[in-house]
Amino acid sequence: MAAAPGARELTQNPLQKTWEPYDNGLPAGHSAQRGVCMTNCPTLIVMVGLPARGKTYISKKLTRYLNWIGVPTKEFNVGQYRRDLVKKYKSFEFFLPDNEEGLKIRKQCALAALNDVRQYLSEENGHVAVFDATNTTRERRETIYKFGEENGYKTFFVESVCVDPEVIAANIVQVKLGSPDYVDCSNDEATEDFMKRIECYKNSYETLDETLDKDLSYIKIMDVGRSYLVNRVMDHIQSRIVYYLMNIHVTPRSIYLCRHGESELNLKGRIGGDPGLSVRGKEFAKSLSQFINEQNIKDLKVWTSQMKRTIQTAEALGVPYEQWKVLNEIDAGVCEEMTYEEIQENYPLEFALRDQDKYRYRYPKGESYEDLVQRLEPVIMELERQENVLVICHQAVMRCLLAYFLDKPAEQLPYLKCPLHTVLKLTPVAYGCKVESIFLNVEAVNTHRDKPENVDISRPTEDALVTVPAHH
Amino acid sequence: MKDCHQPAEVCMTNCPTLIVMVGLPARGKTYISKKLTRYLNWIGVPTKEFNVGQYRRDLVKKYKSFEFFLPDNEEGLKIRKQCALAALNDVRQYLSEENGHVAVFDATNTTRERRETIYKFGEENGYKTFFVESVCVDPEVIAANIVQVKLGSPDYVDCSNDEATEDFMKRIECYKNSYETLDETLDKDLSYIKIMDVGRSYLVNRVMDHIQSRIVYYLMNIHVTPRSIYLCRHGESELNLKGRIGGDPGLSVRGKEFAKSLSQFINEQNIKDLKVWTSQMKRTIQTAEALGVPYEQWKVLNEIDAGVCEEMTYEEIQENYPLEFALRDQDKYRYRYPKGESYEDLVQRLEPVIMELERQENVLVICHQAVMRCLLAYFLDKPAEQLPYLKCPLHTVLKLTPVAYGCKVESIFLNVEAVNTHRDKPENVGVNRSREEALRTVPTHL
Numbered sequence: 005m006a007a008a009p010g011a012r013e014l015t016q017n018p019l020q021k022t023w024e025p026y027d028n029g030l031p032a033g034h035s036a037q038r039g040v041c042m043t044n045c046p047t048l049i050v051m052v053g054l055p056a057r058g059k060t061y062i063s064k065k066l067t068r069y070l071n072w073i074g075v076p077t078k079e080f081n082v083g084q085y086r087r088d089l090v091k092k093y094k095s096f097e098f099f100l101p102d103n104e105e106g107l108k109i110r111k112q113c114a115l116a117a118l119n120d121v122r123q124y125l126s127e128e129n130g131h132v133a134v135f136d137a138t139n140t141t142r143e144r145r146e147t148i149y150k151f152g153e154e155n156g157y158k159t160f161f162v163e164s165v166c167v168d169p170e171v172i173a174a175n176i177v178q179v180k181l182g183s184p185d186y187v188d189c190s191n192d193e194a195t196e197d198f199m200k201r202i203e204c205y206k207n208s209y210e211t212l213d214e215t216l217d218k219d220l221s222y223i224k225i226m227d228v229g230r231s232y233l234v235n236r237v238m239d240h241i242q243s244r245i246v247y248y249l250m251n252i253h254v255t256p257r258s259i260y261l262c263r264h265g266e267s268e269l270n271l272k273g274r275i276g277g278d279p280g281l282s283v284r285g286k287e288f289a290k291s292l293s294q295f296i297n298e299q300n301i302k303d304l305k306v307w308t309s310q311m312k313r314t315i316q317t318a319e320a321l322g323v324p325y326e327q328w329k330v331l332n333e334i335d336a337g338v339c340e341e342m343t344y345e346e347i348q349e350n351y352p353l354e355f356a357l358r359d360q361d362k363y364r365y366r367y368p369k370g371e372s373y374e375d376l377v378q379r380l381e382p383v384i385m386e387l388e389r390q391e392n393v394l395v396i397c398h399q400a401v402m403r404c405l406l407a408y409f410l411d412k413p414a415e416q417l418p419y420l421k422c423p424l425h426t427v428l429k430l431t432p433v434a435y436g437c438k439v440e441s442i443f444l445n446v447e448a449v450n451t452h453r454d455k456p457e458n459v460d461i462s463r464p465t466e467d468a469l470v471t472v473p474a475h476h
Numbered sequence: 477m478k479d480c481h482q483p484a485e486v487c488m489t490n491c492p493t494l495i496v497m498v499g500l501p502a503r504g505k506t507y508i509s510k511k512l513t514r515y516l517n518w519i520g521v522p523t524k525e526f527n528v529g530q531y532r533r534d535l536v537k538k539y540k541s542f543e544f545f546l547p548d549n550e551e552g553l554k555i556r557k558q559c560a561l562a563a564l565n566d567v568r569q570y571l572s573e574e575n576g577h578v579a580v581f582d583a584t585n586t587t588r589e590r591r592e593t594i595y596k597f598g599e600e601n602g603y604k605t606f607f608v609e610s611v612c613v614d615p616e617v618i619a620a621n622i623v624q625v626k627l628g629s630p631d632y633v634d635c636s637n638d639e640a641t642e643d644f645m646k647r648i649e650c651y652k653n654s655y656e657t658l659d660e661t662l663d664k665d666l667s668y669i670k671i672m673d674v675g676r677s678y679l680v681n682r683v684m685d686h687i688q689s690r691i692v693y694y695l696m697n698i699h700v701t702p703r704s705i706y707l708c709r710h711g712e713s714e715l716n717l718k719g720r721i722g723g724d725p726g727l728s729v730r731g732k733e734f735a736k737s738l739s740q741f742i743n744e745q746n747i748k749d750l751k752v753w754t755s756q757m758k759r760t761i762q763t764a765e766a767l768g769v770p771y772e773q774w775k776v777l778n779e780i781d782a783g784v785c786e787e788m789t790y791e792e793i794q795e796n797y798p799l800e801f802a803l804r805d806q807d808k809y810r811y812r813y814p815k816g817e818s819y820e821d822l823v824q825r826l827e828p829v830i831m832e833l834e835r836q837e838n839v840l841v842i843c844h845q846a847v848m849r850c851l852l853a854y855f856l857d858k859p860a861e862q863l864p865y866l867k868c869p870l871h872t873v874l875k876l877t878p879v880a881y882g883c884k885v886e887s888i889f890l891n892v893e894a895v896n897t898h899r900d901k902p903e904n905v906g907v908n909r910s911r912e913e914a915l916r917t918v919p920t921h922l
Binding site for chain 2: 230235237375378
């Protein structure tokens, strides 16, 4: 690699506070930010498995996780391409191995999907594409692998193998009965047809083989995660994908998210700090305790940050809890304990930059939402491992966690509504998450500041403060 | 006394974990045991390894030959069983009486019967058992292992290399006939990872909890490809000159000179595919810029956050926060600056760096004093008490090269003078000490 001429001057990016080299006043290359630049060449993840083995569940979940940690990822479901092409699904006969017409259409859909993959990874700056189809024959996988090689992608296979009839039946109930394919059928008709659909694939199914496929990179997930076979992990992103896949489970459970009770600084409209609970905040803590008891949750784990206000809230529950430093509120640096009015007065430029890009904006000597996501990743990983958990945290932290579970993009994340004294109960269902919002009937200040219309650095004070919520 | 509310990293294990190594000789079991133990201790999980071969050496003072290991050698079998039981007894003492969280039982454990015995032992004592098997048939790998760690073993101290190799190969043969590898069907109810061909593939079964999940992730990221890791700090900064800590200053004149010397040094080393990492603070980035090669910025490599003490001199800290200053000297590892961090916090935030360093090959990490101490403690297996006092002077590169079971360190001073920023632990750490006692070990500055 040719060396650049000497040491270039550095300039600090006013939004993210990162130091970047510049040549003649223009930002130069050669300096990557870890966290985004995890992947040198694009990665093609190829799902493998009979129908109803959880391929789409895994595809969607993995895509959601990778996007949340900042790796642009998109899934391509070949079944969806088929539904778009063949408007009305008739029966399993479409999938019979000797149905020439069916085979032709299915191949066409796979190629259309691969073409969109190519566009996403090679033209639209995607980093990872998840190709969701059965891909049950070695021949089909060979075709896809060649496609990957031709385009300079690294290919990683994810196979789900399951023979437990109860698991298959549960999957069918969860996600197949409600499929557009079966919108006009009774549950029994749908189940019967789907079981025959699975049979169409069984004879030609060639599972990933330790010997025949020894040169491929893959993970084979057996019996919904009881065991895994991992072969030739090539790079960092594949290693992270394997770690994630090995930590997720499908056991029914609920995750409860809430903020600490109202704090003394909340009342004054001040951000950050390490204050204690207000009178109403303490009331909320008691209500939370009552709520949790009524919910009668099996083996509930309780997590807090290491800030006084979340710990005080947990104390009222009278159960063991774990403190996580990484659950601490976003560090507002020089703006800690200020009101928005004071920030506008002392740092009007910063205040405007924050409104321009609230996700990437880093407080001077503080953090950004983008930084928060990186520090919360171990929390998400442990939440995936756990079952019933109550996380008592903070506004910005809760927005980040919520964005993960509800698949909200970076632009929306910093504006998600997470009011005080309100518990969000998240329950995984089908391919997503059901949310129930429970206000525990103790009044509190509103701490949500919407994005104002005018985000210009030369805006008047009034424009900057127009969306600040009321406080003492 | 209130119920459990420890920080998450300490309270990772509810009941102790017994890791049981499995595999023929020269498959890397002791290498893995030692490395895993080092990693777990670094992240704060009290771990100890128990090498049954060492118990055997302590009991049978002089090793004669492979015949000790013949399957029909009654005397040998008796001694080996005695050693295994002695080791298990020490395991029990460590986990049940000495607050150990994880014990690594390092022996061949190649028969199902032996593993059954150990599993029962675990159950009786309330331990979770996790097996780690290393399977390898590549004769080149075996031969390399023998050269790396067997020829220098106390067992072969009086032998030539050829004699040692011949005897060791026969020793391996003694185990082969009775070797029962972990089987997908027969052992389906056990928790284990089977590592094949030095990490080409893995079979993972029934991971039970967080610590097992972390162990699996770690084992799947380490490799044995030869490489070197270069650690250094940024060049001397303007605040270093003034004896001030933290901040985000630029390089001093000498710091810029160091950056040029570093560039020259790196070129001379002629390192294949070197990756360069910096923090997101100006002084490390300025240093990297002089190298003229691509580099990656990691926020988690930023220097320890001194909170309210940022940009102060030690004299100012003593003046404004004498209590804090004394508390820090009392327990520098766990002490957290007000609105700042502790070394303990640093270790937690650096864990992804260590994981990625394990995955990578040749890497140069340009970081900061406290950060470098944490990374160095990981590679050199230094305990928490010593970590905050490791010497990491400015303008000095540490080249770490894995060798045998540990790490070779070469210290290269790049011949550009810089202030000393190392403050030793003073004698008097009492909160009532005099100003003079508190400041006695402060290094000189402008």
